[in-house]
Amino acid sequence: MTDGGGDLLRKALTKAIDELDGSARLIVVEVAADGMTTFTLHRDDAGTPRGHHGPVTPWNIAGEQEWEGTADDASGKEAIVRASGIRSHASVILICSFPDGLQASRAMEWLREARPDAPHFTKAHVPVPALLREILADEPLKRSYDLVVLKRDAVSGRLELATQPLFAIGARRGQPVRVRVRCEPGDDRGTAFAVASWQNIQPSLLSVQSAVLSPGRHEFWATLERPGVVRFSGLPALVPDDRRWEDLVASVPATLDPQIGPAHLICAVEVSGSSDLVDERLRRVRQVVTTCAGALPDRLHVSLLAYGTHGFGRGEREEPVEVRVWHVSPKTALDSLSGLELRGARPEGYPYAVQIEDALHEVHGRLGAGTGDRVVLLTVGGRPPHPPRAEARILPCPHRHDWEDLLHRLRRRADLTLGAICDEPEERATPVWRTLGEGARAHLEVVDIRRLCSDLGLVASAAQRIPFPLYDP
């Protein structure tokens, strides 16, 4: 090819780079005024085209021969061809950017003779390095790029590495993508934002940058700068993370103790009994709500139900379960709790059971299909529910609500965790309290509130660090 083939050169280079695959190499040799430069291009493990070049090989490497002569200077030719590196299985493209130069022209002839299969181009002053950089940057992605995230299994709480798509195959540079994740406290370096490419089922790490972020939801932009380079904007102070990938992965805990918000905390509290006991129950509810609200700012909704005893005796009025507030802010819930505290305890009433089954019925009915938020049902009390039919000495629920069936239905919800604070210690509590506190339970007198909330997935445990962002659908 001769001068005027600029577009052809670009097309040829683009095509040759595009065809790079596996371990294949492309060698581009620029023959210029002061010497010869060899560019070697390949694809790395992530499929990103990479290129580097050696030093300029000056023409005097061919010796002090007479460049204008026509004598067959075998030694000079051999020196030039060897220095170019074109004697290999790699594809070769030869470019002469200084056609007016005698040495360049002669060297170009030698190189063409050595690789007669190689396309060759002559274009004066073509900036080969810049052209190659431009072609590499403009190349559409050959593999999809994803952000490495963690996904939590709703049932087991297990954490699994997963990816959140950023750029699909064919994406070109400059294309911004909106990203939303949740972050938990990481280690000193914060949360690692790692980009991986995928070929079939094999991921390959592209880049890892870290930032110390506040826990919670984060939204930002990811922009493809060029193949292999993704720039995040909207995240503060991202710095390259040089931790070994294996170490990063190893630092992921097996499970995420808390399914960190958004969450819906439903507190059902027994308000019948002695004043001291009821006050203590309400105090525990206040502690739980306050603790969780601090850990889940703007991500916690609270519901508050007060239940007591059924009115079985002659002339006794049946006080139904009271839904004080439903799906409100923690502050509103705490205000409502204050109202309960002021009102004080209901009479002891029927001694053997309370309206838990009615409270479960209310919760089950109100939860409906779910909002996507995680739900925690915390029952605080001491007595068991009424059965739907008379059994032993416990009278049946007047509404025939079946607590076992209701609990079974609630437990089938993948988004729901059961917790309990029972008046009685574990060994003395009736078996139903073990079910009510399936996710976490505590004894009223000795509650480690932080731990209870952590076990319920409402507060991150102090020791747990999550190195990657969490998937936030």
Added chain:
Amino acid sequence: MSDEGSGRDHTDIAMWGAPGSGKTTLLAALSIALSRRPQQDWRIVGGDAPSTDFLIQNTLALSGVGEFPEATKDRNRYRWTLLGPPAGKNGRRRGKPAQVTATRININLMDPPGGSFGDSHHLSTADKSELISSLEKSKGIIFLFDPIREFEKGDAFNYLFAPLSQLASQMLASSDKYPDGKLPHHLAICITKFDELRVLQTASELTLLTTDPDDVHQFPRVPQDDAAQLLQELCSISATGNADIMLNTLTHFFHEDRIKYYVTSSIGFYLDPMRKVFDMADPVNLVPHAPLSSPSAAEPMPSRIRGQVHPINVVEPVLWLGQQVLNEHANGSPAG
């Protein structure tokens, strides 16, 4: 049976049973049950002032606030009289129109504090003598068998055997009046506390429950013919295993054809005031009413009655015994 103005110590029916077997409750319920009878043919009155007061207070307690009568504590002797429709024809006497004379059946309850029959050492010699004398003079005996107490304590035999032996000794050993060697009384064995869930469930499991087609509330009942079977089943789970001896002892001492079994409940089953139909899922008519320190406390707490009182088989044994007394009186033959 006694005529008006006749000896007040005369006993037609004596009640007998272990402490807590429900004797006083049954009597209070008897008043309510008689009032509920559509025939309005019988009523019960006190035989003396204390017995009248007892009847008034406990009937009101049972039907009003739903409290159980207090067990007999201070007084060991009550006398009531059942007043029923006149028996036979009323003619003229010495030119005057014959007065219509109500039928009277005297009921005596003797139960000194501490439980006299089973713990004879708590009983004074005088009381013991009076007790046996009362049984001897009676023509009918209501024996209350509390299956719950038997299940938990198993002491029914204790409260039966001692007085029965003494009664037999007094009536049979020293006289030829009863050549067959059996006591002459008619005996109504009342299996009490049918309203207790365990008793009801046992009857249900034995498929002994029926309902009276005329009963708008459809309360369950155990037919009289099946009551003995329920009793035997309940005796088989006695705490001491002595309940079967008790049954054998009764049939040894009394004529079998003079024994009848009744499954009774003084308070009856719970009736939802809205539905007004018995619900097997919610039959218990008792509700505990005192604070409990722990829900798992072993001791049962005091209870009160939850709904209306609907006595079951309370009138029937009394009237059956009354009828036997009337028959004997009409036949002019002594019991035996």
